Amino acid sequence: MVATAPPVTAPVAPTSRSEPTARPGPLVAATVMILVAATLIPLGYVAWGAISIGWHRAYELVVRPRVGELLINTVALVAVTVPLCVVLGVGVAWLLERTDLPGRAFWRPVFVAPLAVPAFVNSYAWVGIIPSLHGLWAGVLVTTLSYFPFVYLPAAATLRRLDPAVEESARALGSDSIGVFFRVVLPQLRLAILGGGLLIAVHLLAEFGAFAMVRFDTFTVAIFQQFQVTFDGAAGSMLAGVLVLLCLMLLVAEAGARGHVRYARIGSGAPRASTPIHLGHNAVPAQAALAGLAVLALGVPVWTILRWLWIGGAQVWNLADIGAALGQTVALAATAAALTTVLAFPVAWVAVRSSGFLARAVEGANYVTSSLPGIVTALALVTVTIHLARPLYQSVALIVFAYVLLFMPRALVNVRAGLAQVPPSLEEASRSLGRSPTVTFLRVTLRLTAPAAAAGASMVFVAVATELTATLLLAPTGTRTLSMLFWSYAGELDYAAAAPYALMLVLLAFPVTLVLLKQSTKVAAR
Template identity: 85%
Template sequence: MVAPPLSRPATEVSRPESTARPGPLVSATVAILVAATCIPLGYVVWGAISVGWSRAYELVVRPRVGELLINTVSLVVVTVPLCAVIGVGVAWLVERTDLPGRTLWRPLFVAPLAIPAFVNSYAWVGVIPSLNGLWAGVLISTLSYFPFVYLPVAATLRRLDPAVEESARALGSDSAGVFFRVVLPQLRLAILGGGLLIGVHLLAEFGAFAMVRFDTFTVAIFQQFQVTFDGAAGSMLAGVLVLLCLVLLVSEAVARGTARYARIGSGAPRAAAPIPLRHYTITATAGLTALAALALGVPVWTILRWLSIGGADVWDVDEIATALGQTIGLAAAAAVLTTVLAFPVAWVAVRSHGVLARAVEGANYITSSLPGIVTALALVTVAIHFARPLYQSVPLIVFAYILLFMPRALVNVRAGLAQVPPGLEEASRSLGSSPTATFFRVTLRLTAPAAAAAAAFVFVAVATELTATLLLAPTGTRTLAMLFWSFSSELDYAAAAPYALVLVVLAIPVTLVLFRQSTKVAAL
């Protein structure tokens, strides 16, 4: 996730930028994508209408729904701010202080992204079998998702021009004053984008919370569809989940505002002078070491422990190789397509203003907040009734991945486009370049790091996706996540360990690419 760099002393620009009308191709692509995102939502609405309003009311006002609402809201309200505080704090220590070993800490705190949340949950349950409830969910979620804030904040801190902070210090501000008055406002887009992404993940996560026996709306929906086959009750729960997502979207949109952070010029080449920690060095190092041990040490140790217990018998090389190949193929196809399709939506969101632009962007977040099983059931229903050849096909499951993970690409591409001043594109067109040539020569070049980060995010997400894959995968498809869940749900933790290890190893190089690309400054 790439936050827009600030290359000169940053002052927030509140006046609206010039807007441009999207071309026919962009308009058609956006219209098709918005229509596609309405399929899962339409499935939920259709389910509510089909049971009648009185029955729908009875299903929504049940005490069980109130319990799930408290659980889900509590999880989001506690976890998102906690991830923001940890992400910003770690990024500031690593990027702006004289903390020893900064080159090691930088990629180390991106590494938790390589460990799926349900693998993290599996690891902690292996260490503490009695782990359950809200605080178990908060622990697993925070350790799994704080890099969503750390990564863009660290990238932004590395790009900020130190002249602004030096000026503030010259005017009498201490380090705390400079941070809260000068630095923190410039991190707003990065924090809000990461926080929104975390919130959406919390609403849609299933495996991690099911393993620690913490019931959220997503866990309950899975139970309704898979255990009781009560589609009406599941649809009502999904409807409440959509309302929660709307609250998240509106909150983020209000906090984000309409300010832009684009700058012209490559900025100051020098880095900011590190702030001396002095006698706090030991405390800061101990805190970061503890965080790394909790986020990385526990899952790695647990996986290796179960591998040792299982021995050579748990390694089915043929099955692992087949699952690995299928996982890479699906993840790569979905990553490329999702990133490409994110460009027109991000262009409308960044270059246009008003309710329509926000609605186009928000439609993708609403769909992704729905559990994978709801999106999968919606697509199964549509395929059976209107496109039977697509049922249990690779195109259908890739389409589901696009709907589910578009926000991962959109947050990155939107941030990349936000750093491209419209004046550069206008200058290119005024010199005779067509809109297409301008896109490839100017826009795409400047947003390439963001696009690479977007593709990496989607690749990791697809490789670890579980619920939609279980329902939509063509016959014979066995991804790493499917096999891991099959063994771990049967409490055969030793047999699940090889698949957990391969999932982590598969995600590590992609996560490192994400780290490098997200901290790369595009030269203008």
Template identity: 70%
Template sequence: MVALRSIIAAPQVGKPGPVVTVAALLLVAATFVPLGYIVSTVFSTGPERAAELVFRPRVGELLRNTLQLVVCTVPICVALGIGLAWVVERTDVPGKSWWGPIFAAPLAVPAFVNSYAWISIFPTMHGLGAGVVISTMSYFPLAYLPAAATLRRLDPAVEESARALGSGPVAVFTRIVLPQLRLAILGGGLLIALHLLAEYGAFAMIRFDTFTTAIFEQYQSSFAGSAGSMLAGVLVLCCLALLGAEAGLRGRARYARLGSGAPRAAPRIGLGLGTIPVLAGLAAVTAGALGVPLWTIGRWLRIGGADVWDFTAIGNALGQTIGLAAAAALLTTLCAFPVAWIAVRSTSSFARLVEGANYITSSLPGIVIALAMVTVTIRWAPPLYQTASMVIAAYVLMFLPRALINVRAGLAQVPVGLEEASRALGKSGTSTFFLVTLRLTAPAAAAAAAMVFVAVATELTATLLLAPIGTRTLAMRFWALSGELDYAAAAPYALIMIVTAVPVTYLLFTHSRKAAGI
């Protein structure tokens, strides 16, 4: 409740107080623990030993695999996402109201479940090609959603003017529409690339080595030795390079109309004879992203029959998952309030620092954050090692930005004048917060908590490293059973994870439509 008290303690309505500032600074300090862990490891290892561990053939192989995966997958996902968004938002394709939710739905299927589904059908799948296929089917919605939202916001008058001046459909798209999708393309591409760097389960199943899989193997063999820490350092540099590249490419460009304009939808393009081929393409993407995992899970459930439904084990896993996810969702949402308060109610460079620090940390792979937490607890707080508290703390660091985005949006919509009126009527700061601010922010906070809940419920890598002995979440049970090639027994856990994630995926889809003014 520290975050809650911090907000209430603000001495002036709308102005961050000293307690709020201290709470935000403590959170910022916590977010820098993973980076501090990497830096301290490099110094403690020594320059010669560090160079020896970094500049070796194995690191070169991992770097090559990781770069190939990013270079191949991101353009495919972006092209697929933009193409699907264009078809759904700008053409008269039949069933256009259904295709949007369908193409957002793959986000409900964890990538490691997708990998399990594909190798169940094609047992020989492995290597780079398999990684690109599975990653594309898992992550293309991250490019589709922002592209579709941007297309819905674009002013059709600009395109109409270009056509009136003699530009053809291809020229209008490449010269008018595509530049306005720049921010959506860069943002979606960055998210996809960061997911690729962080993913462990999907690539471990297809035996494709990346930095994350190698770090996990190194940790298991040498318990967070210097070799694994150096690999983590290289991985962090890759993440920071991606962030810098995206910021550089994004630049200061902005695409917006100068006035409010006349809000109207762009006229839809008739597909004519192309309707059948387009529908076939949409169906093929749906089959690969949703049909394969759902059919595979159904097939294994049929093969396993009633025996795979071990309700005692499933109930225990579900209970532990709900417990961890609920605690992490509540704490993460509370921690987001001081940061969001400063970000919304202040325009200083300090506000940008406080907010930006959380996004930098969230871009780091979960395995790096987990290794940092392991090292910190072993060296300075041994009683916390392998406790639920430390697992939840790692979740907060990993998923705080997901809550922050929603809480900040909610706070931004709270008129400061209402808070001032409440204080003028004699209400205390505490009463004003609960009667005005919290009530108006509650829907956004609930959405934030829901998103963190599902992210924790399907998280695998950090949970495997940090979970106390005896912990068996849905993801951990699925991973253990699929690792034993008992695919039938793993199917119920995969199904429950997908069902858990569906409501929040739909919530994300509806929020993207609201952001576009739909």
């Protein structure tokens, strides 16, 4: 519930712990169990690596000074970047949804657009401008500018949905704008902040390309080096094990902060827009701040890409290679996005409609697996398929399956948020009228969660289109995606030849981010 000094009626109805929980049907239960079993493959690979070398050797590998250095780097990265993303995301959302700032319709898509710039392309852009850029603060700079929209989008959607009467009541009872924000608005953004923050933290744990370019060593970068340079699988598995423990700690912290409250209501509250807060003279510095953020997040990468295209000239445009890479990228991304979103529904249903340890474990298993670097998941799948299912080795089915494991949280966060706002009473009413569970799902649940599902599918599409490490290891022979070719040229320091592929990645992802903005707006309007 919302906490205010005077009692104010909250616009949502929290579900108490004593509310009876729904039991999943056989099909949902079977699907969820298969998915959970699939998520154990990379974890089993890490555990097998520890067991195969013996506990004494595993202990020696974990307590090395190098592991302590990587732990400090990774924890510092998460501890600094996530709060910065939350401040930027919530601040931008509040300015655009709660004030009379001119040009809000222009700024909304601008601050979704950074999702179209892969983090490793952002690093490429900043290193192109400042070649000496490296270390922790370089990593924080690049990832903050890349990931803050993960908080901005859900925060903006939540602000649009909130009943303005609650804030007006708080003001009538004596609260000023700052008090209303911290005591009324901010508590109702809790789920959006926690969900976005967890998503950012998971991405930070698994990111490789962005940190490799700015020469900042995290667990993921070190694991890649172990497997690709020294081929020391045991050391890499132990590093991955520490990474899993970090992810578990994040999940426990997020679950504890989220609590047991579910936000669901029928309708959107008052059928009128909130009265915008008048900024007055503060509008000028607010516009300047937004413009500065836009330049850092979008201007720098766009300018760098165009600069290298100008330097490279017409000779860097190999249309045959670019066209083939674009076609393969779109096909893989669309297939993986559709499958991942469909599979996210049963997991989200168990997470929202059930409670207790099992529900949290089912949901958390997907986050733990996705926090592993793509190279660990890829090597686990390579090992399993070679020994147990050789026909799947280097197949399209295997790489799509890897994408599902890696990017399930992107779809799950959105689908879970959509389901959380569908009152169970509507489904019960449909069932009481004689509708089957399937018909109820299609006519009630799916209809109300479709915008959230579309947003999740869009996020998975962008993630797959820009994925690198797993694609390099699992792609069938002859597969050359945009990200693979970009990394090949960038790794050779041929930044001009890499620029067309960077541009195509941005152009491919940008329309999807607009769809993401549109669907998040639909969620808020329901």
